Amino acid sequence: MAQSNLRPDLPPLRDVIKRHRLAASKALGQNFLLDEQLLDRIAAIPGDLNGAQVYEVGPGPGGLTRALLRAGAHVTAVERDQRCLPALAELAEAFPGQLRVIEGDAMQIDPAREISGPYHIASNLPYNVGTALAVGWLTSKNWPPSWLSMTLMFQREVANRIVSAGGDSAYGRLAILAQWRCNARIAMPVHRSAFTPPPKVMSAVVHITPGEQPEGAEMATLEKLTAAAFGQRRKMLRQSLKSVPGAMEALTAAGIEGDRRAETVSVAEWVEVARGV
Ligand SMILES: C[S@@+](CC[C@H](N)C(=O)[O-])C[C@H]1O[C@@H](n2cnc3c(N)ncnc32)[C@H](O)[C@@H]1O
Numbered sequence: 212m213a214q215s216n217l218r219p220d221l222p223p224l225r226d227v228i229k230r231h232r233l234a235a236s237k238a239l240g241q242n243f244l245l246d247e248q249l250l251d252r253i254a255a256i257p258g259d260l261n262g263a264q265v266y267e268v269g270p271g272p273g274g275l276t277r278a279l280l281r282a283g284a285h286v287t288a289v290e291r292d293q294r295c296l297p298a299l300a301e302l303a304e305a306f307p308g309q310l311r312v313i314e315g316d317a318m319q320i321d322p323a324r325e326i327s328g329p330y331h332i333a334s335n336l337p338y339n340v341g342t343a344l345a346v347g348w349l350t351s352k353n354w355p356p357s358w359l360s361m362t363l364m365f366q367r368e369v370a371n372r373i374v375s376a377g378g379d380s381a382y383g384r385l386a387i388l389a390q391w392r393c394n395a396r397i398a399m400p401v402h403r404s405a406f407t408p409p410p411k412v413m414s415a416v417v418h419i420t421p422g423e424q425p426e427g428a429e430m431a432t433l434e435k436l437t438a439a440a441f442g443q444r445r446k447m448l449r450q451s452l453k454s455v456p457g458a459m460e461a462l463t464a465a466g467i468e469g470d471r472r473a474e475t476v477s478v479a480e481w482v483e484v485a486r487g488v
Pocket of ligand 1 (some may be wrong): 222239240241242243244245255268269270271272273274275276289291292295315316317324335336337340
């Protein structure tokens with residue numbers, strides 16, 4: 212695959228935004244990152260991207276996109292806001308053959324259909340659809356999935372819910388979904404002041420890589436169990452799991468006492484229960 216070590220001189224992102232009149236739209240979750248050093252650090256999280264394929268949701272004026280391109284990645288980016296397309300076309304010209312922009316709604320797009328071969332996902336996600344997109348990629352029917360890693364910006368609270376190891380209020384279905392067959396960690400906290408305009412909340416970049424799917428455990432069973440247990444998270448498991456056939460027997464077989472609550476059960480223990488249902 213062609214690799215680019217060229218570092219074209221690019222105009223500052225502030226100038227791009229001004230010239231293309233990209234006033235941030237709240238409805239589209241637009242909070243732009245303009246600090247190129249920070250963007251280069253985010254683009255470095257997946258590791259060496261030289262010649263790699265990357266899928267990006269919401270390039271906006273192209274801050275993260277240019278960092279990915281500088282790292283030598285071949286980027287397929289989906290942007291909903293038409294106003295950003297001329298700025299992205301300029302970026303594509305500066306990195307010939309490295310950037311393809313799809314105008315559309317990422318909720319309607321399956322990256323595996325757009326990119327042939329494995330790819331990384333990297334995005335400063337629009338907050339209104341970020342969790343739904345990540346859940347879609349995490350619940351891929353094919354395992355290992357076609358994505359090699361995900362480097363995703365979330366509100367800090369959502370990031371904490373993804374990486375929680377249990378025992379706290381952040382722990383729930385999202386943590387289990389993210390961790391039962393993936394490794395998930397917070398790679399970088401990002402202060403709200405790094406964004407233009409600054410959002411009300413703090414953010415964090417989460418790095419997720421696929422692991423082995425545990426044998427004998429089905430995602431549908433895991434979802435059923437955790438929906439029941441975390442839907443009534445203050446209750447003891449012997450109460451909250453009553454509605455799931457076979458759950459009590461599986462709990463006993465896994466050596467988990469019925470008087471425990473959902474958030475005290477580790478991801479590995481939930482997998483063990485799912486195996487037994
Ligand atoms: C938080 S901004 C990030 C912009 C840029 N990547 C950056 O880091 O500065 C989110 C971007 O996602 C775009 N967006 C919002 N909803 C989208 C959707 N459903 N599909 C594709 N892009 C979307 C917005 O227009 C915006 O450009």
